[in-house]
Amino acid sequence: MSSLSMPASGIAGHRAMAVIEARRMARHPVFVLGVALGFVVLGLYVVLVGDETGIPVVLTLPLLGAFYIGLASVIAAALLTRSTEVAVETIATAPGTEARRTLALAAAGIPPLVAGLVFSVALVVLAKVIGVAPQEWWFGTLPDWQVWSIVLMCPVACFDGALLGVLAGRWLRFRGASAMVVVALIVVSLLGTPLLETGSSEWRLWVPWAIFHTGDNPDGTQTLIAGNPAAYLGYLLALGALAVLGAMWHDRTARTPRFRILVAAVAAAALAFFVLAATTGNHDNRVSDPIPSRVTG
Amino acid sequence: MSTRLWYLRRGVAWLPLLGGCGAAAVIAGLLARWPDDAFLLAPALLACCAAAAAFAYDEDALPVVAVTPRGASWRRATRLGVTLVPLSAWALVVALRPGDVPFWRPGWWLLGGATVLLVAGSAALASRRLVPTPGALLAPVVALAAVAPVTLAGMFSWGTLYPIGDFPDTVRTVWLGVALSGAAVCAVALRPGLRP
Numbered sequence: 001m002s003s004l005s006m007p008a009s010g011i012a013g014h015r016a017m018a019v020i021e022a023r024r025m026a027r028h029p030v031f032v033l034g035v036a037l038g039f040v041v042l043g044l045y046v047v048l049v050g051d052e053t054g055i056p057v058v059l060t061l062p063l064l065g066a067f068y069i070g071l072a073s074v075i076a077a078a079l080l081t082r083s084t085e086v087a088v089e090t091i092a093t094a095p096g097t098e099a100r101r102t103l104a105l106a107a108a109g110i111p112p113l114v115a116g117l118v119f120s121v122a123l124v125v126l127a128k129v130i131g132v133a134p135q136e137w138w139f140g141t142l143p144d145w146q147v148w149s150i151v152l153m154c155p156v157a158c159f160d161g162a163l164l165g166v167l168a169g170r171w172l173r174f175r176g177a178s179a180m181v182v183v184a185l186i187v188v189s190l191l192g193t194p195l196l197e198t199g200s201s202e203w204r205l206w207v208p209w210a211i212f213h214t215g216d217n218p219d220g221t222q223t224l225i226a227g228n229p230a231a232y233l234g235y236l237l238a239l240g241a242l243a244v245l246g247a248m249w250h251d252r253t254a255r256t257p258r259f260r261i262l263v264a265a266v267a268a269a270a271l272a273f274f275v276l277a278a279t280t281g282n283h284d285n286r287v288s289d290p291i292p293s294r295v296t297g
Numbered sequence: 298m299s300t301r302l303w304y305l306r307r308g309v310a311w312l313p314l315l316g317g318c319g320a321a322a323v324i325a326g327l328l329a330r331w332p333d334d335a336f337l338l339a340p341a342l343l344a345c346c347a348a349a350a351a352f353a354y355d356e357d358a359l360p361v362v363a364v365t366p367r368g369a370s371w372r373r374a375t376r377l378g379v380t381l382v383p384l385s386a387w388a389l390v391v392a393l394r395p396g397d398v399p400f401w402r403p404g405w406w407l408l409g410g411a412t413v414l415l416v417a418g419s420a421a422l423a424s425r426r427l428v429p430t431p432g433a434l435l436a437p438v439v440a441l442a443a444v445a446p447v448t449l450a451g452m453f454s455w456g457t458l459y460p461i462g463d464f465p466d467t468v469r470t471v472w473l474g475v476a477l478s479g480a481a482v483c484a485v486a487l488r489p490g491l492r493p
Binding site: 030033034037041044045048049060063064067068071072074075078079082174175176178179180182183186187190215 | 310313316317320324327334337338341344345348349351352355430432433434436437438439440441444445448449451452453454
């Protein structure tokens with residue numbers, strides 16, 4: 001009955017729809033499982049892998065949150081988007097357009113964003129409490145903005161994961177589409193790695209998840225890969241916005257001249273952020289001082 | 298036999314199942330091109346085969362067909378045979394070793410067989426509980442779960458569940474455990490009757 005009393009249009013109506021979608025996401029079993037796994041693995045890592053110098057390779061850990069929470073969000077958001085298809089004829093008679101419902105579905109990205117933020121805050125707090133090796137790429141050896149940019153890639157990737165799920169749910173109607181999207185996302189992210197050891201490593205940043213830290217090398221050093229993480233963060237946000245716009249594009253009535261200009265502007269912004277990420281920041285891969293306790297070969 | 302084949306030809310959701318196998322073929326091509334990335338591409342290939350197996354029990358009209366005179370257990374046992382398709386795709390790729398990746402074949406056959414068996418058993422169990430299309434949820438979750446151990450291998454000193462080259466006994470034990478779990482789930486799922 002609450003849906004009948006909801007304002008049919010305007011900001012209040014949209015907010016109500018967005019809150020419903022965010023709640024559905026927060027309660028989705030796949031999303032809850034992904035969040036739980038992300039935090040369990042982080043906890044296990046802190047308990048089992050830490051040595052006398054503190055938590056090793058902290059800047060690689062945002063990957064855990066992005067993988068478990070972000071990819072689970074892709075699946076959950078795609079399933080949420082597809083779930084209304086069974087009643088599409090009924091929904092079509094309700095006030096509002098498909099594009100408006102899609103925009104409300106984008107709010108399903110809020111719980112993953114919050115979960116990713118909590119993950120990142122937990123990571124920073126744990127590193128502060130337990131400590132890290134003085135040679136580690138972290139606050140003190142890197143500018144603060146670079147560390148924050150890399151740490152915040154986790155919540156942004158979680159947010160983008162949900163938006164990609166909405167995009168996939170709107171356009172891909174075959175069964176198992178979300179499974180294929182998850183595998184494709186992993187494989188595409190991997191395609192940047194051949195460039196890591198080359199002089200053009202900054203061009204790997206076109207992928208949706210680029211690594212900036214290699215972990216420990218056999219000689220106890222760590223490599224920070226070239227590129228501007230802050231601009232890359234902007235690139236990821238622009239990709240997320242493109243995903244929402246791409247999902248709204250599915251509704252033919254939404255493709256107004258103004259909407260097309262918006263899509264072009266966001267695509268241009270994504271391209272600009274990518275060029276900035278690849279051409280500014282650290283121009284070459286940087287190698288840290290060796291950490292004696294991590295020398296393995 | 299012909300009745301079973303007739304049923305499988307018409308009753309199985311072949312499009313997503315073969316789509317998963319097709320995606321596995323694409324990844325096998327990528328593996329041939331970039332064999333150094335086998336640590337991630339091989340699990341991704343397994344993810345595709347396992348996701349394909351998740352669709353073996355998709356049946357939109359399940360509430361109707363589950364109560365036909367032939368019986369639900371006949372249907373579930375027949376559909377288990379469909380898992381031979383993704384299993385064959387996996388076995389073929391491991392046998393061919395694209396990019397000359399040094400897979401220890403018996404170990405990797407075990408690994409794929411165990412995963413596909415567990416996924417098929419889980420889908421059969423869901424079907425037994427009258428879930429008409431378990432593949433829609435199971436396939437993406439399985440795809441994610443198949444790749445997840447790669448992230449752990451890079452972080453922990455436990456070693457990898459997808460060893461390229463030598464196949465340690467501990468890893469074999471883990472996959473044997475998965476295979477036994479899969480067999481147990483299949484045995485439960487294939488028991489006669491329905492449990493809504």
